[in-house]
Amino acid sequence: MKVSSLYDYSESSHLVNGEKIPIKDESVIWKKFLHGDEESLIYIYHHYANHLYNYGCQLVRQKELVTDTIQELFFDLIDRRDRLSEVKSIKGYLFVSLRRRLLRQAKREERMWLQGEHEEMFEISLAGLAMASTSEDRSEDYALLEKHLNELPVQQKEALLLYFYEGLSYAEIAEIMDIKVKSARALTYRALESLQKRLAPFKDTLVLLLLLRSASL
Amino acid sequence: MTNASNDTFLDLLQNEHFIKWVTQPSPESDHYWARWIEQDPGRGRIVAKAKNVIQATSYKHQYQMPEETYGTLLTSVVAHHRHKHTNPGKEANTKKVWLAAAAALAILVCATLVLVYVLPTRNSDIAQLQRQHVVKETLKGQKLRVKLPDGTRVILNAESKLTYEQPFGAKRNVFLTGEAFFDVTRDEQKPFLVHASNITTRVLGTSFNVRSYPEEVVESVAVVTGKVEVSGGAGSAATLLPAQQAILRAPESAIKVANFHYDQVIGWKDGLMVFNNTPIAEVFERLEQWYGVSFELPNGMPEGAYTGRYQNASLEKILQGVGVTSRFAYKIEDKRVIITKN
Incomplete structure (x- = not known):
């Protein structure tokens, strides 16, 4: 494990899984996205699509469902962008949305979508x-x-x-x-x-x- | 360790400002916590340990979207965005149509990904976003040394383009048109992937050459050190060892593995130009690319093939050599080379 010094964050950055992502200001990116900026949309996708996928797969077993739901989530974001307001954290917003959608879908489908008592759900590694x-x-x-x-x-x-x-x-x-x-x-x-x-x-x-x-x- | 410091440790783990600082540090929080630590000599150690625990905690099962899915999804999201952009307010019933369109587009995933990365910026004040997708490009007659965020060194040959994300994500993805030599910094956790038009190269740390010019039918990957995995568009794959190269003749055909001549394939990066019974037309093509010139043939292409080897030679010197055996005269006028058959 990498043990970083306490003072090694000279530049303003954002640590996600130990990766530094410069975030000048995520709220700026979100605003630009709301105004129809494509680059901002792509930024959001690149930075969060895999996080969402990983999180979603902890919840449900069907990986295709997770993929479809992420697609639906992005489509809805684009469609409703005129009506969306500012967010404090893009990641938090996306996670909320993904989880709700997955649970709703899990209820609709009568099969055992949820990992449920499945032991793999949110298993922790140290x-x-x-x-x-x-x-x-x-x-x-x-x-x-x-x-x-x-x-x-x-x-x-x-x-x-x-x-x-x-x-x-x-x-x-x-x-x-x-x-x-x-x-x-x-x-x-x-x-x-x-x-x-x-x-x-x-x-x-x-x-x-x-x-x-x-x-x- | 005393109970008091254990309390501090537990307190830290429950303090969301502390977690925020560990996971998403900012100059302000750095300043705050540095001062907090200074106030008590014992705090530094406890902080370091609490950071360890936070950073060590992760999902036991890590899932990552398959490369193809990732690309297809991005393509469909961008397609949806563009549709909405040109037809605002009509989105309600067109979703299905666009799902189908997206599926069709998926065939072009690789190409589209590259396109998406290098899409011309519409707005000058999003320069900060551009920094996320770095594009390095060379013209005719140029070579470029590039150092990637992970320390990997790349030498980009003439008329080539390299696109990558800064910083890299969970995988180190780069997109290449043209030719480049890669000396990849080893990282077992993050595979390094070179996406050329039909061939994808996957390594953990090694050096190899990728050639994929749009005007050439053949794409190739040649390995100098280490082990390299390649896969082609048709689902064929191969593992290459040093001195082996993968050749893909057409998008639909399977990858073939063969040996290669080091100087002939990799030599370019050291200024070495090797011709081995190379048809004159191809010799001229390579000289055009290498020296940034264009050939003019008022009375046709000289016949035959040429064998020879030049290190850091001038264009004139090579033309002299080739001209003698292939019987032609040449005249260099700025960026034009005029060839007349003898």
Whole structure:
């Protein structure tokens, strides 16, 4: 795992999955898009299409459905652009829209579209930490930790991923998951908290202490 | 570690400003957190560890749109946009028609992708967006060295065009018309893909040459070091090892693998020009491209073929050499070369 210094963001940038994307101002891009600018549309597509796809595939098993829904989402954006207002975060807006559409579609289709109890739904990986450690026993610790993280309720896992991985705010997560902001905050908190409890019988130390030690620089 | 610092650690993980700073830093947040850290000598370590945990968390199953789907979808979205642009207010019942149109367009995905990347800018104040799609182009007689965002070095031959995104996305996609030599920086996580008109080259880190001029029937990929995967439009694919090259003679035909002569194929990047029983017409074509001149043949094309090897030679020197064996006289007038058969 790459450990970056605290001060290495000299330019204004946007970290998505560790990739820096210069965002002079996303609201400018959104405004231009609303005014019919094609380059801005392409920008939005390039920066978010794969994120949307990855997120959608966590929710439903049918990848074609995810692709179709992303297409529908972009078509609708274009069609309704005169009526759309400014957004705080393009990513948050797109995620909200994709999730709603997928769930609506899942209800309409009577087949088992949703990953549902399917264990793959929002499974978490801590591979980044395992890579940072050098000794063998550490990777067992991580495997254990990962296992317990993945035993958390799906909602908590989704919230945690949206929070840590997608870098979305509690307000955005609340909108995406269609819950109150307070609940979004509670979900992530409970995920961290129950993780501590679950690992208590296994370890004398708190799980997060384990994380701390192993992830040391 | 004390309980107090553990509390700080947990607090940080729950603080959305902190998460925002880790995932989307800005000069303002950098400043804020730097000051916060300075206030207590123990904070730096805790912050670093909290960052580790946040950055290590990811989806166990990562999904990525297949390359083709990605392109088809973009094409249909742009088509929809253009339709809406020219026919505002009629969108309601035309969706299906445009889905069909988009499907038809999908055949041209590669070409369209390139088109989309280099579409002329309509508005000068979107220069910042242009920076996202970088286009490097050479004219006749030019060569260009390009360094990509990942450190990969590219030498672009004459009359060629290279388009790429800055920064790269999950995959390092570049689009090429013409010829280029690639020395790709190794990154196991991010495959490097060169999209030429019918042939796609996929590597993790290696050096190779791609030739795909629109006026030439044959497209080729030649490998110098490492392992290279190529795939053609017709679904054929091959894995190439050093000293092997893939040749695609037509979009519909299968990729063929053969050996190649290094100097003849790659030499151009080091100023080496090799002719090996090359027909005179082709010799002239290459000289045109290489030196940025145009040949005039008032009494026809000299016959025969030519074998020879020149390193960083002047046009005059080559013409002298070829002229002797192929029996023609030449006159260089600025960018014109006039050939008269003896």
